[in-house]
Amino acid sequence: MTELSGKRAIVSGASLGIGRGIAVELARAGATVAVNYRSNPDQADEVVAECKSVGGDAFKVQADVSVQEEAEAMMRTSIETLGGLDIVVSNAAYSDRHLMLESDMLEFRKTIDVSMWGAFYVVRSGAAEMVKAGKGGNIVVISSPHAHLAMPGAMAYNMAKAANDQMARTAACELAQHRIRCNIIHPGWINTPGERKFFSEETLKTESAKLPMKRLGEPKEIGRGVVFLCREESEYITGSTLTIDGGIQLPWRDMFRVEETAATAKPMQDNE
Known part of the structure; x- marks a missing residue:
């Protein structure tokens, strides 16, 4: 694909998981990608190699x-290397799961700092x-169904993602005059290393088989x-x-309602 040939992109949190899938699919479409990472340069090198x-x-x-x-310096450095900027993907996130009354406040604040403030800094800069530059552009915010589903044990993440959605929609309104579009993606349950923080392989296997599509999503599908x-x-x-x-x-x-009805209901007669 060459849909994005010549485009210059930056993806935050791109060294693994959904961010990696996004970076690779942007590269596959012809873009040059700045792969942001926080602490693992070797993983980032792997993503760079895959993009190439x-x-x-x-x-x-x-x-x-x-x-x-750091977010603002990253943006400046990336643009110097890219020679401009056409696409920004705010993807970096962090989550820790505890019931509200049992929250470790350091972890709670880290979730907000990375998933909400980090997204804002990337989008704003x-x-x-x-x-x-005055040439328009695209911003994509990777949010979550947590933005509107009150998942128990994930209050900080729920809060951050709800903020992401409002941030992105407000940015879309304010930036339209500059021909900059801003949209949101809500991924479902995606096959990433981050899921292994909360679930065992056995749980991922058995529970994903119960989903409508009978599997977890893949990072490349978010990238597409x-x-x-x-x-x-x-563009509209x-x-x-x-x-x-x-x-x-x-x-x-x-669906059990339909299935049970179909299994037990007698056929209707034409004159009923």
Whole structure:
């Protein structure tokens, strides 16, 4: 694919998981990608190599996006290397799971700092550079169904993702005059290393088989969504949410109602 040939992109939190899938799919579509990582340069090197192997180009850039100065420096450094900026993907996130009354407040604040403030710093600094350049651009915020589903044990993450959605929609409104589009993606249950923090392999295998599509999603599927939103053919899409969740938010658990009715109901007669 060359849908994004010549485009210059930065993806935060791109050294593994969903961020890695996004970086690789952007590169596959022809973009040059700045691969942000926080603490594992070897993983970032692997992503850079994979981006190059699919026909794109990439380089790594270190920053902890929860620190405003680092996020802004990362943006400046990336743009110097890229020679401009067309696409910003805010993906970096952190989550720790505890019931509200049992929360470790350091972990709670870290979730907010990375997943909310980090997203804001990336979006704000990227938008500022795009406005300065005056050539428009695309911003994609990787949010979550947690933005509107009150998942127990994930209050900080729920809060952060709800803020992400409002941030992105407000940015879309404010930046439209500069021909900068801002959209949201809600991934479902995705096959990433981060899920292994909360679930065993056996749980992932057995529970994913119960989902509507009978499997976890893959990071590359989120990446393809980003490519779709950033291509020229999608230029009338802004302030929108693209859900890529395999139907996990559908009322699929209620299918028993249809199945049971079909199994027990007698056929209706024409004159009934």
